[in-house]
Amino acid sequence: MTKVEQIARWCQGEWLAVADKDAALTELCIDSRNIEDPATTLFIALRSPMRDGHGFIADAWQRGVRNFLISHPIDTLPQDSNVILVKDTLAALQQVAAAHRKQFHIPVIGITGSNGKTIVKEWLAALLSEDRSIVRSPRSYNSQIGVPLSVWLMAPEHQLAIFEAGISQPGEMEKLERIIHPDIGIFTNIGEAHSEGFLNTRQKINEKLILFRHVKQLVYCSDQVQLHECIVQYTHALRGNDSSSGIQLFTWSRRQAADLQVTHTHSTNGKTTIQALYDGSEIQVTIPFTDEASVENAIHCWCTLLLLSxxxxxxxxxxxxxxxxSMRMEIKHGINDSTLINDTYNSDLTSLQLALNYLGQQRQHSYHTVIMSDILQPGKRDLDLYDEVAEYMSRRNVQRFIGIGPALYKNKASFRKYKQLRSIFFRSTEHFLKNFHMLSFDKEAILLKGARAFTFEKISVLLEQKVHQTVMSIDLSALRHNLDVYRSLLRPxxxxxxxxxxxxYGSGSYEIANLLQYAGIDYLAVAYTDEGVALRRAxxxxxxxxxxPDATSFDRMIAWKLEPELYNFRSFDAFTAIAATLQVSQYPVHIKLDTGMHRLGFNAADMDALAERIAAQPGIKVASIxxxxxxxxxxxxxxxxxQQAAAFDTMSGKLVQHLPYTPIRHLCNTAGIARHTSLQYDMVRLGLGLYGIDSSASLQGRLRQVSTLRTSIAQVRHVPAGDSIGYGHHTIAPRDMRIATICIGYADGYPRSLGNGKAHVIINGRPAPTVGSICMDMCMTDITDIPGVAEGDEAIVFGQDLAVTxxxxxxxxxxxxxxxxxxxRVKRVYTNGE
Incomplete structure (x- = not known):
């Protein structure tokens, strides 16, 4: 174990307080909400434009943490604690991780590129885990913060490490290279992702190549011309005059001679066979995918396996x-008003901790259940492993644990010693499925966490609420990203x-509100009382x-601690009368002013009278204007x-003059945040920008698409030239056509005006125009020129490749x-990659 004294030495920190320099540390924590074992945790107070971690030191101390790394003195040092002062806590985190990395002498694979980093990392871990105990980056932890937290996970039992690295501007990769210091490199590809910070593609390639300056071997595709040229120049520069040293390049190509020369690929029935020449022999593999991205990612993995013999x-x-x-945890509506968190693409202690963190955020349910398979992680004794898992469950206040697999069944005692944890065990997934009818799931949060070998998708089918097969998936990590983009524009x-x-905005109230609450939003806004009550209940x-607000619901608003917008004297008088009847005092209200939009709000001429009425009403307090x-x-x-801002200044100023306190003032909506920074006042209101849409277009390149609407193909049919298609006998096939009928219509929210070729959906990566009128529950699309389309295939209605705009x-x-x-009726599925 690493000791606090070692941490201080690694980051050249100054001791501000000493409790026990020999205290052992196993965890680095940057978020006081996610503390696993406080006694062995170092809380690192990171500072960012959005948040200063020093403000959460007291919270971490209350949770039991006694070791702190800070970058500026604080008024009151935490008692009985070790406190280390450094110039920059992020730089110190990186120094600590780099020093930790030097303690291990196992092969380390470093992966970078524009796309495919996480897929290649996860596939390599799956392909090599039968032979080796592997540590890897959790999910897509590839940033200046994510990389050091990943490398810190290296432990004596590991035999191989796989880390990914991503950058957004020059100078970043040099820091990540010192931390990862890989022996084997993989450069997946180069594209347009995160290009804003670079002059051109070559600069971006050369910056990424810094990750590989000390590797022994480097895997890449030599068909990418710019990438190949930059790598050759880079390796020559590293080699200098010594031809015996340098990086061994392991190339693959479809076009020319290479270490692995792909000669033929053939896709059929959902599989692709890849044939190649390697070391003078013909070899081949078959993968259960047909899309080009998966084929490319698989070939990178193939090369690495060959390199590792x-x-x-x-x-x-x-x-x-x-x-x-699945790059993200999926959050779905489960049976009997439950919430199902499906995180079954891997099974290890690190990903389990992340999943339990997310389970703990599901406050709409007081009862939490974990269904978990054996952890297929070589190098650790089962008894020690499951003792640790059981401790996680107890610490996270899980009420019920369902273990599936022979190892868990054998180690029941690890869980049974925690009396507050109800534990049930099954020898296999089949054993669980046979006894499913004996278990009840009702109004609870269920985490499904299992290794692929246990086929937990069979369990997911039973636990999911059966709804319409058209699905809108909402990427919560993209929404959090968009929130941070707008926060970065705000004045302190x-x-x-x-x-x-x-x-x-159609994305689902509680799930969005819960994420925003967890992200530290100051206020939420809803249109009607019922919406607010539903959030409070959750x-x-x-x-x-x-x-x-409806005047007839003011009593319910007070009962549920909801704050009304008051926009005229009628609403003001109605609310203050209810407040008096219920004998409330200083109840927060929000005063809406009309500065020129002429929808709702008090007028300029109302200010003096309004100020008098506010002063005469002890039952209310103006929270905001x-x-x-x-x-x-x-x-x-x-x-x-x-003009609106000037009117707002004048009107709100009159009200503030008459108040013995200073309310919050806010004027900016989403577009105003970016375009009118001088009008941010005390608070801003963020709407559509959260969901990845910037109506001003000034920020669109920095935002991420949040929602994807997809449906499935119900039927594929041939329509002869001259036959009609759809209602009304109006649309006549101009040629022999193949038509795909997809399961979405105007009752799902797909506008009827989009029929007759005015829009298209994406099928097999290509546009399929609408044909005929949009029906209530279905519509027809033209797939004549799209090969290989089959019934049951997916159709994207809007998403990353077809914007809702x-x-x-x-x-x-x-x-x-x-x-x-x-x-x-359209099913919402929530994903989270954080």
């Missing part, structure tokens, strides 16, 4: 067993209110403003926006209408 027979067998890798101290009205504690910008996204309307443009409307119009 894995026997050909083992390679063929293992490659055929590759599985799709400016708070954030997030709009979750209209079912969170465990949302953050302040909630109701923007369109706000107005709404009508055209903040339009540069041509900036003069009008300035494009759909809105085709429909002659705005993205808000498309997103909020997606029917409640």
């Amino acid at each position: 894995v026997p050909q027979n083992d390679i063929r067998e293992r490659m055929m067993g590759l599985q799709p890798i 101290g400016v708070r954030t209110m997030a709009m979750v009205k209209a079912f969170a 465990g949302i504690k953050v302040p909630i403003m109701v923007m369109s 706000f107005s709404h910008l009508a055209a903040s996204d339009d540069a041509a309307q900036d003069d009008f926006t300035r 494009q759909l809105a443009s085709w429909a002659g409307t705005i993205p808000y209408e498309i997103m909020t119009g997606i029917s409640q």
Whole structure:
């Protein structure tokens, strides 16, 4: 174990307080909410434009942490603690990880590139785990923070390490190379992802190549011309005049001679056979995928296995067993009002900790269940392993644990010693399925965590709520990313209110609100009282403003601690009367001003009378004064926006003069945050930008798509030229056509105006135009020129490759209408890659 004294020496820190320099550390923590074992945790107070970790030192201390790394003195040092001061806590974290890495002399694989890093890492871990105990980056931990946290996981029992590294600007890879210091390198490919910080593609390649300056071997595809040229130049520069030293290049190619020369690929029935020449012999593998990205990722893995001298027979067998890798935990609606967290693409202690962290965030359910398989992790005694797992469950307040597999069944005693943990065990997945009817799942959060070999997808089918086969998936990590983009634009101290009205713009109220609450949002806003009550019932504690309160529900608002928007004297008088009846005092309300939009709000002429009424009402306290910008996204309307701001200053100023306290003021909506930074006041309101859409277009390149709407093909049919298609006998096939009928219609929120070729969906990566009228539950698409389409295949309605803004443009409307119009019968699935 590493001692605190060692940490201080590695990062050249200054001791501010000493309790026990010999205290052993096993965990590095940067988030006080995710502390596993406080006694052996070092809390590192990182600073960022959005948040200062020093503000959470007291919280970490309350949770039992007694070891701290800080970058500036604090008013009150935590008692009985070790406190180390450094200039920069991020730099210190990286120094600690680099020093930790030097203690190990096992092969380390470093992976970089524009795409495929995480897939290649996970596949390599799966392909090599039968022979070696492997440590790897959790999920896509490849950043300046993620890499050191990944490398810290290296332990004496590991025999191989696999880490990925990603950068967004020059200078970053040099820091990551010192931490990872790989022996074998893999450069997956080069593309446009994260290109904003670089002058051109060559600069980006050369920056990424810094990761490999000390590797012995480097795997890449020599068909990528710029990449190949840069690598050759880079290796020559490293070699200098010594021809006997340098990096051994292991290339693969479809076009020219290479270490692995791919001669033929053939795809059929969901599989691809790849034939190649290697070391003078013909070899081949078959993988259970047909898409080009998976083929490329698999070939990178194949090269690495050859480099590691894995026997050909083992390679063929293992490659055929590759599985799709879900990059994110899926959150689905389960049976009997449960929430199902499906995280079954891997099974190890690190990913288990991440999954348990996420389970702990599901506050809408007080009862938490974990269904877990044996952990297939060589190098650790079963008894020690499952003692550790059982301790995790107890520490995370899991109420029920269901263990599946012979090792868990054998080690029941590890769990039974925790009396508050109800534990049930099954020898196999089949044993569980046979006894499923004897178990009850009701209004609880269920984490499904299993190794691929245990086929937990069979369990997932039983636990999922059976709903419409059209699905909208919401990427919660993308939403968090977008929140951080907008937070980075705020002046210090400016708070954030997030709009979750209209079912969170169609994305699902509780799931979005829960993530925002966890991310530290200051306020939420809903349209109606019922929306706010539903969030409170689900465990949302953050302040909630109701923007369109009904006077008949004011008593319910007070009962559920919801804060009303008051926009005229009628609403003001109605609420203050209810407040008096219920004998509440200083209840928070929000005063809406009309500064020119003319929708809702008090007028300028109302200010004096309003100030008098507020002063005469001890039952209320003005939490905020706000107005709404009508055209903040339009540069041509900036003069009008300035007029609105001036009116807001004058009107709100009159009210503030009459108050014995200073309420929050807010004016900026999403577009205003980026375009009118001087109008941020005390708080901003963030709406559609959270979901990856910037109506001003100034930030669109930095935002990530949050929602993907997909459906399936119900039927494929041939339609002869001259036959009609769809309702009305209006659409006549101009040629012999192949038509795919997909399971989405206007009852699902797909606008009827998009029929007759005005829009397309994506099938097998290609556009399939609509044909005929959009029906209530179905629509027809033209797949005549798309080969290999089969019934049951997926159709993307909007997503990464077909933006919802494009759909809105085709429909002659705005993205808000498309997103909020997606029917409640469409299943929502939530993914989280954090």
